[in-house]
Amino acid sequence: MIRNSRRRTEPLDHAELARLLPAPADPQLAASRQDLLEEHLMSEIHRPDHAPAASPVRRPLRRPLRRTVLFAAPVAAAAALAVVVSMSNPAGTIASPRPVKAPVVQIEEGSTVQLASTVHAIAAAATARTTPQPGPGQFIYIKSQVSFMSTRNNADTGESVTWVQPLHDREVWKSPDGTKGWLDEPGYQDKGGITLDTNEPRKQLSYTWLAAQPADPDAFLKSVYSTVSGNRDHDQQAFNEIGSIIREQLVPSGLAASLYEAAGKIPGVVVVEHAQDASGRDGIALARLDPQTGERSEWIFDRDSHQYLGSRGVQVREFNGVKPGTVVERTTILTRAVVDAKNQRPGTGQATA
Template sequence: MIRNLRRRNEPLDHAELARLLPAPADPRLAADRQHLLEEHLMSEIHQSDPTPAPAPARRPLRRTALIAVPVAAAAALAVVVSMAGSPDTTTVAAPQLVKAPVVQIDEGSAVKVTSTVRELAAAATANPTPQPGAGQYIYIKSRVSFLASSFNGDTGESATWVQPLHDREAWKSLDGTKGWLDEPGYQAKGGIELGSDEPRKDLTYKWLAAQPADPDALLKFAYSTASGNHDRDQEAFNEIGSIIREQLVPSALAGALYEAAGKIPGVVVVEHAQDASDRDGIALARLDPRTGERSEWIFDRESHQYLGSRGVQIREVNGVKPGTVVERTSIVTRAVVDANKQRPGAGQGKA
């Protein structure tokens, strides 16, 4: 079996990625999944043990969690992992997977979307974020757990596993060309370099800070990133999710993004959703009709500040049972720091 943790990842150099993997066969990745793919591939390369038990195999064409690549690409990754070690690299073995949690499904309500979005937008606008200056970095510390799965080809039995909850620290320059990721247990000790000469502009602070706080314009942009082959409403929702999930979003723009999301058909409010830190909040959510997963953005029910995200399986697809939590994240710290790999301290501004 090939271990295949599917996780969100940051952009790597696309030419380098193309050399590592064969051309994919239509992986149908969501925007908020795809942009983290390459970072995960590089973190996997630095792991010393490519086959910890249980050994999950790729479930075809699922985009619910981090590394949703075709089977051929997964096979290529296994080869890369076995060949990429070097004497100068400190490697680590990924922690054992654990059974995915299962929760009672809370029905979503379309009736409360307008009033909830209005409250979220007002709270975001009233809570100014730090304004980073030239040479500074956005720092995000989060708790995360993403999906893996296993399939027994002899018996036809499948199982759903997740990574143990663990810390993830990311540093990003304002233009997205430099950065660092430290995710202990999931790449070489000390972390790996992030950044790209051509980063996705909408995932950089510099691009976000230049955008007008216009919900209609932002919604138009989100739809412009959708392909014509899939659910465009879901892709627009995922695109906005990819912007807010691991970035410092200027306060007025954050409010406008929530308003834009509220205009997407199929978006509902879930009254109770827990993030990866077990904080109970209210969520804006949308069910992907193809995968059966509901993506939830979780907000504090009092302050209405963004807490994290959760993915819950609503209907069974590819053996994943309803109620299965296929991903969890929570924001621990969001701040501006003066240098790459510097952690917030005295004089640093937290968001």
């Protein structure tokens, strides 16, 4: 089986899946990243094993996007998931695109020298930008391009090669309160997408939850820390949680500055002067190194407008065979908008952010 990365990803609820999965004894991932891992886990059960033959490597995860959780689930849970997949797609399996070798980049050291000024510039730009406000019955629409990691070890040679998904489109629709939603990720989900409807929304990911948060950076950061738990580094969890909001949510205009200012207060956050998103756009990044996995999560902003471009995960310290410089995650935001219905795409006259 191929393991998929958020992260979070980069970053969603599936009610039936949530009922089948056992409750974790020690939650280690931000909610949005856990959701994304669940979605990719379902797609992996569909896919034939057509990547280069090898045995999977376990790797602790920082979020719903990837690693250990996939292999920690009991056999019974995996079997139950297979039943769900079979019921949702009785005609056959999804032929997911063949993974490719992960990109490798030169690691640039981060610094705190420009942290305060960079955070201030990003916060000011976010405040100045007009953000549409979703109304009753409307949906927040995010279109991005993403690529997440799948690591395999060659049992014959002992060599480890890190594979990633080819860059592909991902579209998400979310109701403001988080109870309704849809995900369309061609090649990785059922044709046409899957529902994200749930009776128990993870409130920290909803627009409604964000709109109710205090505008004071310290108070907001305290609220974010209240959502994390377990033995994993709480500072990293808080950073990942805010990153998940930035990537696939609409941030209320009154909270935008506080959100970035709060992120700048998390211990270990640095500025990386040069980082590329999934589209190859070079920008400046707010980043933090996960002390447990050796992976640095980077939020990338245009260096002139300071608008959010996307995210990148770079391995800084070798871990479980993943070499330093390996890009294990790439995302780029294409469209962020408010639409009138689920599955509707932005058109003329509709608000975009």
